Amino acid sequence: MTDTLPSNTAYELNPDALLAAYRTMRTIREFEERVHEEFATGEIPGFVHLYAGEEASAAGVCVHLDDRDVLASTHRGHGHCIAKGVDPKEMMAEIYGRVTGSCHGKGGSMHIADLSKGMLGANGIVGGGPPLICGAALAAKLQGTGGVGVAFFGDGASNQGTTLEALNLASVWNLPAIFVAENNGYAEATSSTWSVAADNIADRAAGFGMPGVIVDGFDFFAVYEAAAEAIDRARNGGGPTLIEVKFTRYFGHFEGDQQAYRADEVARARETLDCLKRFRGRVTETGQLADHQLNESTTRSTGSSTTPSPRPRPRPSRPRPTSPPTSTSRTDQRRAVRSRTSEEAHSWPGPSATARRSTRRWRRRWSATSRSS
Amino acid sequence: MADARIAKVTMPKWGLSMTSGRITEWLVEEGTEVKAGAELAEIDTDKINGVLESPADGVLRRIIAGTDSSAPIGATIAVVAPADVPDAEIEQVVAEAEAQLASGEVEEPQGPVVATVEVDGRPISYATMGDGDEVVVLVHGYGGDKNSWLFVQEPLSRTRTVHAIDLPGHGTSGKDVGDGSLDTLAATVLGFLDVVGAGRAHLVGHSLGGAVVTAAAAAAPDKVSALTLVAPAGFGSRVDAGYLRGFASAGSRRELRPHLGKLFADESQVTRQLVDDLLRYKRLDGVGAALETLLGTLLDGDDQAIDAAPLLATVEVPVTVIWGRADKVFAPADASALGQAKLRVVDGAGHMAHMEKPNEVVAAVEAAAGQQRATRETRELVGNEGGEVPRA
């Protein structure tokens, strides 16, 4: 039972709610772009995994959630954190390892959590979240709060045993859980079309006794609708749902990833599919909001309360290598890769013919209507 | 057939859990003449060291279980008999005893029988030994329990019904102490007497229990035939508040042990088992809160909060007070505070005289019984009409 929902409803959200949703997505985008820039300076310790391009998924789901509800995320968790209401300033501080960070510097990018806001944490373990969300949903059910648990996981985690066990358990115990498979096409450097044996991750839902839905992840409203139905079902004791969100991530698996496994899909996505652009197009077309309102909200999101904190230290001037690095030190290599990425993000060598063919095949699946399963 | 004057000295059962004892020292040699009640041997159990007394007058004819040997409770470990009882008969008794010891088939003496009753909605646990007409009720002190009377209950029970109770918050009684006031505790003791149908009893109280039984006697004189107080609280203002607070707050063996040394004249009485048992008690749900509440009853700042002297002044039945000279918790009170009570300060005992010198307490109870009988006879002669003849 997999359906692809075409989205055509912009009318269920009032202008304020629409602006709030836009602001959420815009904040995530700006936050991630900023981290992308800052990471290139070499000052952020460890790894970061950026969510840019995927904002509609986090925003479209989280707009339905309140403090009763709990969310578990992945290593690519900044977007979910922001959408659930974690303070971006504290998040940025945490990414830098500061004591003022959400976890006092003890967790870092991959473990940002705010239990008071029902954010069970970004998780460094692929597939770590779904079982925990079964527990959170169980607690909500036993405590009678009416709350739900939402497990975000990626196409990589969709193959992890923990995820599959959690899907089964959620059905067996009839838990108020929503499983959101964010299929951005790659699990690290491996295409999901190769690693996921089924045509769609959502096809697996039937095997676990729950409804499965596919949505266009670049379309806020498509996500919004699918999430509304699933969350409603959960709140009313109807059990779990699996939502597969299809889109792409604009950056690498981690910052520093050369992304040699990709073609030029990012440039095209940014141009024609981008969720912020489409949202703007939709709401202005239906006349619910005007461009200047969206722009002003942008301005507000660059204001003090939602912007990531200013740079903790001045950016040192760093010589850019003009030729490939010959140094074998890992740090030097990372720095060289990072600086190349920041200045050459959109000027890679073009994709090979093979890459082009596989990209086309991938795109076709992406926008397809349901296949019989 | 053995001479009836042959008295078997048997390993006593001190307390509920004792199953055997080890003789650490014979204080008397074979052939020595002894009187009933004389100290014969020092015996070691897991919990405590005690002194075994001779059950009869005579000569210590034979020691069956020597120094450093162990024997189960009830086993015959020595024989006391008058000098003129023939050796052959002694040998027979000895042979039987040795055979019993070897085979391990020793008749276990009846220990205390434990039961629970409800008093004022609280479960009160108590241990009973003996079934004489006279009733004695033993009331322990702060942090104690019915087992602390182990050396006193057994000898007294030979001719009396002796109940040792657990106060609320202690032992295996309910841990809710309500307001923990002296009145509440005294009411519990009196309520206990009603529930077990004791009518009139000789109340014996130690430390806080001493103040409690005093208050009980003052509140219901018709129910109390005599009082024996062992190092009672409430007579004088001095107290080692640090001990009481330290006992309540200690959370581990390391924290508790130093405080327990203050209880005895001889600190070696604080065995590992004693510390462990107290810790197990303190870790029961509700005990912490109960002990804290009772501290409020016992202490006013660093002084005693209870003033039991006025209560004692209203008591007309015989009162004996036993106090260890080396008591570090409550220093022996001035005789003036004790009114008409007979005070006996005992050497070689600290705060726990009923464990360190139990025969003093036993003797005090028995002496009071004698006095009481005298009083009753006097009343009968005079034709007392102020109430029924006490059925002790």
Next chain:
Amino acid sequence: MERDESVIVMGEDNAGGMGSPGEMDAWGGVLGVTKGLYHKFPGRVLDTPISESAFIGAAIGAATRGMRPVAELMFIDFMGVCFDQIYNQAAKFRYMFGGKAVTPVVVRTMYGAGLRAAAQHSQALYPIFTHIPGLKVVVPSSPYEAKGLLIQSIRDDDPVIFCEHKMLYDTTGEVPEESYTIPFGEANVAREGGDVTIVAIGRMVSVALEAADELASSGVEAEVIDPRTTSPLDTDTILESVENTGRLVVVDEATPRCNMATDISATVAQEAFGSLQAPIQMVTAPHTPVPFADSLEDFYMPDAQKVVNAAKATVGWKR
């Protein structure tokens, strides 16, 4: 469970009979430990499919949301299929989230050899949990310890792995009717003695006490220490004892590489080197899986004789 309704129980066949035509609570746990709870506390005893990752993870997730789950990992040998949830999630939440997370979950599990259950159902894997910061590991040795430590585990706000030796279920002992607790990180001195210190874990405590009786008849008085919890470990009591006796034997049923014996021995060697009068002796299983045949399994487990030999080796040692 009476006192706190946030306490729930879950595990495979903790009741037994789910979806089956016969009766509910058919098992009450594989060895009957949870029998009766299902009917007494309706809705709070949850049977699970055989999905350790999912339900152990669920117990952990529920714990972060105000429940106090007691999840059963039927055999400690099964930790492999849920280990990530335990050591990467539960153990690390409090730390990673800057001290803001509370995960009061108890994972009860069976360990130990002696039942002829063979290699995959007989291991003593508590050292592996002990190794993980953020977990508390409890190994009770007697009925009194078991009740007090389990109540303490449920009331504790951190994840606790509660290891029950399958051969100890039938032992009896005096246990108060009332609820009580035993603090973690407090060892019990099961027997006092001045000649040699024997530290023993779990079922090995009774083996050590048996050995101590035997040693006493040869004039060697052993002090037997039961740590009760391997994490936190009461090193103070152990060190105090060794400073008094000068000799140490550690008895640990777990296989010898990186077990509690090596852990405790190294700590004592570092902290009480000057007090030691002989090399430390470790009595453990051999470095093999647990065998099946009666005679082999009996040989595999440390017994009183092995402990006696080790103690005598320390007492009789001369440079």
